[in-house]
Amino acid sequence: MNITLEVWRQVTPDSAGGFVTYTVADATPEMSLLELLDRLNADLVDHRIEPIAFEHDCREGICGCCGVLVDGVAHGPALNTPTCQQHLRSFVDGATIRLAPMGAAAYPVIRDLMIDRSALDRIIAAGGFVSTPTGSAPEANSIPIAKELADRAMDDAACIGCGACVAACPNASAQLFVGAKVSQLARLPQGQPERRARARSMAAAAALDFGACSDVGACRDACPAGISMDVIAALNREVLRASWSRR
Amino acid sequence: MTVADELIEAVGVEGRISSPADAFREIGEPLAVDRPEGPVDRAWANHLLGLELVNPANRRTFTVIVVGTGLAGAGCAATLGELGYNVDVFTYHDSSRRAHSVAAQGGINAAKAYKADGDSVERFFRDTVRGGDFRARETDAHRMAELSVRLIDHFVALGTPFAREYGGGLATRSFGGVQVSRTFYARSQTGQQVQLAGHQALQRQVAAGTCHLHTRSEVLDIIVHEGVAVGVVTRDLVTGAITPHTAHAVVLATGGYANVYYTSTLAKASNVTATWRAHRRGAMFANPSFVQFHPTALPIDGEWQSKSTLMSESLRNDGRVWVPTQPGDGRQPGDIPEHERDYYLERMYPAYGNLAPRDVSSRAAKLQLDAGRGVGPLRNGVYLDFADAIARLGNGVIDERYGNLFKLYEEATGENPRKRPMRIAPGPHFSMGGLWVDYDLMSSLPGLFVGGEASFAVHGANRLGANSLLSASADGWFVLPFTIANYLAPQLGSAPLPLDHPAVLATVAEATERIERLLHTGGATRPDVFHRQLGRILALQCGVTRSAEHLTAAITDIRTLREGFWNDVNVIGDGEHVNQELERAGRIADFLDLGELMCIDALDRDESCGAHFRVEHQTAAGEAQRDDDRWCSISAWEHDAAGGVPRRHSEPLEFSAIPLVTRSYR
Numbered sequence A: 001m002n003i004t005l006e007v008w009r010q011v012t013p014d015s016a017g018g019f020v021t022y023t024v025a026d027a028t029p030e031m032s033l034l035e036l037l038d039r040l041n042a043d044l045v046d047h048r049i050e051p052i053a054f055e056h057d058c059r060e061g062i063c064g065c066c067g068v069l070v071d072g073v074a075h076g077p078a079l080n081t082p083t084c085q086q087h088l089r090s091f092v093d094g095a096t097i098r099l100a101p102m103g104a105a106a107y108p109v110i111r112d113l114m115i116d117r118s119a120l121d122r123i124i125a126a127g128g129f130v131s132t133p134t135g136s137a138p139e140a141n142s143i144p145i146a147k148e149l150a151d152r153a154m155d156d157a158a159c160i161g162c163g164a165c166v167a168a169c170p171n172a173s174a175q176l177f178v179g180a181k182v183s184q185l186a187r188l189p190q191g192q193p194e195r196r197a198r199a200r201s202m203a204a205a206a207a208l209d210f211g212a213c214s215d216v217g218a219c220r221d222a223c224p225a226g227i228s229m230d231v232i233a234a235l236n237r238e239v240l241r242a243s244w245s246r247r
Numbered sequence B: 001m002t003v004a005d006e007l008i009e010a011v012g013v014e015g016r017i018s019s020p021a022d023a024f025r026e027i028g029e030p031l032a033v034d035r036p037e038g039p040v041d042r043a044w045a046n047h048l049l050g051l052e053l054v055n056p057a058n059r060r061t062f063t064v065i066v067v068g069t070g071l072a073g074a075g076c077a078a079t080l081g082e083l084g085y086n087v088d089v090f091t092y093h094d095s096s097r098r099a100h101s102v103a104a105q106g107g108i109n110a111a112k113a114y115k116a117d118g119d120s121v122e123r124f125f126r127d128t129v130r131g132g133d134f135r136a137r138e139t140d141a142h143r144m145a146e147l148s149v150r151l152i153d154h155f156v157a158l159g160t161p162f163a164r165e166y167g168g169g170l171a172t173r174s175f176g177g178v179q180v181s182r183t184f185y186a187r188s189q190t191g192q193q194v195q196l197a198g199h200q201a202l203q204r205q206v207a208a209g210t211c212h213l214h215t216r217s218e219v220l221d222i223i224v225h226e227g228v229a230v231g232v233v234t235r236d237l238v239t240g241a242i243t244p245h246t247a248h249a250v251v252l253a254t255g256g257y258a259n260v261y262y263t264s265t266l267a268k269a270s271n272v273t274a275t276w277r278a279h280r281r282g283a284m285f286a287n288p289s290f291v292q293f294h295p296t297a298l299p300i301d302g303e304w305q306s307k308s309t310l311m312s313e314s315l316r317n318d319g320r321v322w323v324p325t326q327p328g329d330g331r332q333p334g335d336i337p338e339h340e341r342d343y344y345l346e347r348m349y350p351a352y353g354n355l356a357p358r359d360v361s362s363r364a365a366k367l368q369l370d371a372g373r374g375v376g377p378l379r380n381g382v383y384l385d386f387a388d389a390i391a392r393l394g395n396g397v398i399d400e401r402y403g404n405l406f407k408l409y410e411e412a413t414g415e416n417p418r419k420r421p422m423r424i425a426p427g428p429h430f431s432m433g434g435l436w437v438d439y440d441l442m443s444s445l446p447g448l449f450v451g452g453e454a455s456f457a458v459h460g461a462n463r464l465g466a467n468s469l470l471s472a473s474a475d476g477w478f479v480l481p482f483t484i485a486n487y488l489a490p491q492l493g494s495a496p497l498p499l500d501h502p503a504v505l506a507t508v509a510e511a512t513e514r515i516e517r518l519l520h521t522g523g524a525t526r527p528d529v530f531h532r533q534l535g536r537i538l539a540l541q542c543g544v545t546r547s548a549e550h551l552t553a554a555i556t557d558i559r560t561l562r563e564g565f566w567n568d569v570n571v572i573g574d575g576e577h578v579n580q581e582l583e584r585a586g587r588i589a590d591f592l593d594l595g596e597l598m599c600i601d602a603l604d605r606d607e608s609c610g611a612h613f614r615v616e617h618q619t620a621a622g623e624a625q626r627d628d629d630r631w632c633s634i635s636a637w638e639h640d641a642a643g644g645v646p647r648r649h650s651e652p653l654e655f656s657a658i659p660l661v662t663r664s665y666r
């Protein structure tokens, strides 16, 4: 396959950036978008051009490192699929593909396609945990949890932290990310003692860096973990309940 | 007489057998048996009683450096932070959530004995030691089995959504060649879920101000002062700044090194640098050649394929492994009639069939590939066929069991495993070798502790499925916090080495020089090219099977390759910005050194055991033949700072609870 790539190049967070056009003549349909970048980078380096910086690690869709805007779509054309699992099979021979960093005010560009998503960790640090000191846990089966509940908690817990929900959202809202964690822990008995405080502080932390949700649903289409928009409703409910309570 | 011979005679450990390894190594003093007093099942409890404690009020005066935020690192850092220590945590990732532990699918073992299937801590311990082919310490394996029970409680308390039965209790499954059901799982994302538990606990301590997390910071070297590890030198992967950090103790929880083979089931960035640098500074490296090949990884189809992605072991529950009986058979799988197929695992191992253990299955596959019966465009895979299972159970049941995995396979290959058998191949997966540690998980470099896959730990010569999430977590949450306190206690009142101390400055200067050297060789070849070549050498000559002849050749090949690297590597860009080529080049440089030691170790260990299969040592039936008289020991390698050959020390292994027996899966 012959693929033309228009790639965002930017050397430092403060420098100006722009699209640069490259072609790869020997692409194959089995290649993932990241393998296409590997192929291109090898050529660039052989021509003494600095390669395109991009993030990736596991290359099997679970680490959440990768993620770029592909023709304006977070992660790429296949829905609910991370960039590392987007293959050239989805494109026609001769296609032009535009790759840009997943832009958002809370995601400054570090270099080329790399962005800084540490704002997401700040939300977790605000309350996305259960405060059980090591060694203090009761016997695991002493608290039964209905299978259905555990399964639904797992649905929420599947978030890979790639941040594509924010990039896909016209408001750059992180509510899908926040809702997933709040909802997971609100479902489980272990999450109850800190339930109200957690919802309040995580929502407050999110509001510092991210926009509000207006129910567009673009996050759901981009999410590689298939997180449901129900978690946003759950989040709103939890925050509302928390506002009535002092705990 | 060679120097080695003299040493052999002096210490009298080896007898007088000359070895082809003589040219590449020396033999050092044997190590003492590393085993706490008393019976194995009381060892940890007794040992704990003897450990010194640090008064809660004094803890904040101690600083501990933890490198890595995987299961081992995050668990250790979060627990130390919670106890009140001052913790500096480093990861090259952009977040503590991303460590490669996140990719584990299958599950985590624990001897909860929730089913009436005869499981117990004792049985789990035995399975681990036997599975490791008697090349692990009994006491360490027993401790892991004991701690497994509390660990599951802990993860559940942290909100880990493990799978449940309808009655609300935790579900388990049987995994990796054992006959009891002790594997806890969270869908096919167990690693992710326990990793997130650690990440969240760590973030809680970050918010509390006890843990200081340095993301995108790569440890390039260990600072050693008067024979003690006192800090690390890091490079900021965004600005390139090289900075020293000192502390009262250093923990490396930096994961495994199977990426030395270039393609593996690991994440692309996984590397050996932190432990290799520690090795160069005095920490011994144990059993470097012990690497597990997973039999159900994806074959490499083309030059640009990123990795040999792991397809879950569970597929072998219903899939049948076969190859055409005729070498070079180019027909489509559907055109090959039943009588021209060899279901070789079922034929060779009737008792276990397609579920034979990892090392055994990988070796059997390699035999078929070597005989030219491989399938696929490059003839480097074997079939894993679901046709019979679908005929027996229907598409619905099979989809329910393996739908996710089929999707993953289809995404990766574009082929539908319901219509066409999957192609799988052995892929490098897990390093049983790693830095040598004592029962306290301290390396031979005092002050340097090692946890998780980075250490050589409990898995012996072969790791059982679902034991590694466990060992990494147990090390981090439930062992290191106790043993580190014991190390810190006598240091009360001392301060970490000042940052302007000559030992600190010298290490910073060396790390800086190395970066400069990499940037300015003036060469013309991309770093990756060397990595690929190294991978090829190792896969062919120090892979699923090994021989003295091949290993000797590989050592020479790697030495030549390394020389080529330092003369001709082209690292483009500079040291002041994000430079992923520079990051790669540094890691490859260390892999080149490690690769040589792996071959020397494999050549030296003149027996077969577990995943280490020397073709010279097999039974009449083609199974690994241990030599317990000469090799019932751990090989701990010492680096020669003067540039000489590495020195091997042997730590004898004693088995008091479990008699030495030969594994059999026939």
Ligand SMILES: Cc1cc2nc3c(=O)[nH]c(=O)nc-3n(C[C@H](O)[C@H](O)[C@H](O)COP(=O)(O)OP(=O)(O)OC[C@H]3O[C@@H](n4cnc5c(N)ncnc54)[C@H](O)[C@@H]3O)c2cc1C
Pocket (backbone or CB within 6 Å): B067, B068, B069, B070, B071, B072, B073, B090, B091, B092, B093, B098, B099, B100, B101, B102, B103, B104, B105, B106, B107, B108, B109, B190, B191, B217, B218, B219, B220, B253, B254, B255, B256, B265, B266, B267, B270, B271, B273, B274, B310, B429, B430, B451, B452, B453, B454, B465, B466, B467, B468, B469, B470, B472
């Ligand atoms: C595909 C796959 C599936 C698996 N499935 C299972 C399973 O089902 N069950 C099971 O028990 N085991 C499984 N394993 C094995 C298991 O996942 C690992 O052995 C275990 O998670 C390792 O944990 P760790 O904490 O030692 O290291 P890791 O999780 O690899 O963490 C390493 C950390 O160290 C950091 N680091 C490394 N070097 C440096 C440096 N120089 N500077 C700064 N930071 C550094 C990294 O950033 C990272 O944070 C699987 C492994 C793979 C590859």
